Amino acid sequence: MSDSSATIAAPATPAGTSAIAVVRVSGPECAALAGAIFDSPLPARTACHHDYRDIAGQTVDDVLVTFFAGPHSYTGEDVMEISTHGNPLISQLVLDDLFKRGCQPAEAGEFTRRAFLNGRLDLSQAEAVMDLIHARSARAVAAANQQLRGSLGQHMTRLTDELLLALARVEAYIDFPEEDLPEEDRGIVGDILTNVLRGTERLLATHRYGDLLRDGIKTVILGEPNAGKSSLLNTLIGRERALVSDEPGTTRDYLEETVIVGPHCLRLIDTAGLNPTPGTVEALGIRKTHERIEEADLCLLVLDCTHPTPPLPDDIAARLHANDTVVVLNKIDLTNHQPLVAIGPADLPTVQVSTLTGAGIKELEAKITEIADRLQPPEAGDQIAINARHADALRRATECLATARQNLMPLGPTELLASDLRGVLDAYGEIAGRIDNEDMLDRLFSTFCIGK
Numbered sequence: 001m002s003d004s005s006a007t008i009a010a011p012a013t014p015a016g017t018s019a020i021a022v023v024r025v026s027g028p029e030c031a032a033l034a035g036a037i038f039d040s041p042l043p044a045r046t047a048c049h050h051d052y053r054d055i056a057g058q059t060v061d062d063v064l065v066t067f068f069a070g071p072h073s074y075t076g077e078d079v080m081e082i083s084t085h086g087n088p089l090i091s092q093l094v095l096d097d098l099f100k101r102g103c104q105p106a107e108a109g110e111f112t113r114r115a116f117l118n119g120r121l122d123l124s125q126a127e128a129v130m131d132l133i134h135a136r137s138a139r140a141v142a143a144a145n146q147q148l149r150g151s152l153g154q155h156m157t158r159l160t161d162e163l164l165l166a167l168a169r170v171e172a173y174i175d176f177p178e179e180d181l182p183e184e185d186r187g188i189v190g191d192i193l194t195n196v197l198r199g200t201e202r203l204l205a206t207h208r209y210g211d212l213l214r215d216g217i218k219t220v221i222l223g224e225p226n227a228g229k230s231s232l233l234n235t236l237i238g239r240e241r242a243l244v245s246d247e248p249g250t251t252r253d254y255l256e257e258t259v260i261v262g263p264h265c266l267r268l269i270d271t272a273g274l275n276p277t278p279g280t281v282e283a284l285g286i287r288k289t290h291e292r293i294e295e296a297d298l299c300l301l302v303l304d305c306t307h308p309t310p311p312l313p314d315d316i317a318a319r320l321h322a323n324d325t326v327v328v329l330n331k332i333d334l335t336n337h338q339p340l341v342a343i344g345p346a347d348l349p350t351v352q353v354s355t356l357t358g359a360g361i362k363e364l365e366a367k368i369t370e371i372a373d374r375l376q377p378p379e380a381g382d383q384i385a386i387n388a389r390h391a392d393a394l395r396r397a398t399e400c401l402a403t404a405r406q407n408l409m410p411l412g413p414t415e416l417l418a419s420d421l422r423g424v425l426d427a428y429g430e431i432a433g434r435i436d437n438e439d440m441l442d443r444l445f446s447t448f449c450i451g452k
């Protein structure tokens, strides 16, 4: 970690040829640097057109530069943003010059870490910045935006405030060890704990949403050999990713591709066909098909509509439900508008498609969107979707709350009860911030990219 008093610089845009590229500088030397490089002080928050002259006096580029006087900046420090022509060589020349003038290269996530340390963002908001950059679907963007605006922090404040009421009541008795927490107070504290536990568990349950938003909805394509599963994957992702052939048993191992359907990001998984009499290698592939189906959030059961459907293995048939499965009756181009022979399990939503002609694919995407909508938090509502770090803290909070309830009825030592409650508060505190543990911050911000 560079010294927090250093002025740091890094590219803010990816390396590559582009219209413009931005180099960002943050720290106490920004104003002096601006004066030296552009021969004039810069007005705050105004884009100014200047020649960038390096320390040797050479013109490097014709740039737009914006100065933000702290604390009114992203990091809370003085910030200077230099927009150069979008040639990575030019950004590098500008950066090299800034380093010669005493700037330090920013480490991964250091701009956002400074924003956190300067109180511009809480920790959950800093994480939301990262989620925003990596969001792969409109839903993921919406959820990250809510978290960036402090929704999770506000949730934690509400839970914390409620718990503090309980702690105040308990602590009032610590100084009088001979006195028990009276029945009435015990009742009140018990009610608060029950409420807070419920709120914590509700929040913890949104971890599933977080996984779906951040990793994508695990969507397993399954069905008999040769039904057109790999053809369906290729059609949905729009390129020939999987091998397709008229030989049953073409797909031996499962393969995975990411695709956006409506506002959702799916992890599409093409699997080996469920051949009831497989060869040895095929059987290995089918074992993996079973494993993928167990973990699936959504299943696409592909059937070849030109012949009767062979029965599904019992465990798979039992796994498929109307709320997370679509039956895809494929190859309708071959039916010549004849009544279909193959009909899937009666109670599952069904769409007729042809991966060959593209017929029915829009309808299938609409059906997938409908199911995915139900798997994720409502668009308009509370889009809280916690991550693994939050879940870990909340799990510890629920454990402390459970012990606190045990120490309350029958009443254990009041000190123990108070210490349980402080344990809960500590765990809550980790989510939105109040972290003074450098290692933990190092770990968190090192997952960010340079320049963020």
Ligand SMILES: Nc1nc2c(c(=O)[nH]1)N(C=O)[C@@H](CNc1ccc(C(=O)N[C@@H](CCC(=O)O)C(=O)O)cc1)CN2
Residues within 6 Å of the ligand: 068, 071, 072, 073, 074, 081
């Ligand atoms: N050029 C540029 N675009 C960017 C960023 C950036 O740093 N630079 N951001 C970086 O990720 C995001 C925007 N985030 C920002 C957040 C706060 C402030 C800021 O100056 N805040 C001041 C002023 C508030 C106001 O006028 O609304 C403040 O909070 O006091 C700037 C950018 C996305 N786009």
Ligand SMILES: Nc1nc2c(ncn2[C@@H]2O[C@H](COP(=O)(O)OP(=O)(O)OP(=O)(O)O)[C@@H](O)[C@H]2O)c(=O)[nH]1
Residues within 6 Å of the ligand: 224, 225, 226, 227, 228, 229, 230, 231, 232, 243, 244, 245, 246, 247, 248, 249, 250, 251, 252, 271, 272, 273, 274, 330, 331, 332, 333, 334, 353, 354, 355, 356, 357
């Ligand atoms: N006429 C027609 N043929 C199709 C359609 N979809 C797939 N096929 C053909 O059906 C055959 C099997 O397609 P695949 O996509 O390899 O089937 P699969 O389900 O992945 O098969 P396995 O990997 O062997 O389990 C290929 O010859 C495809 O060209 C369709 O909509 N219409």
Ligand SMILES: [Mg+2]
Residues within 6 Å of the ligand: 229, 230, 231, 242, 243, 244, 250, 251, 270, 271, 273
């Ligand atoms: Mg296949």
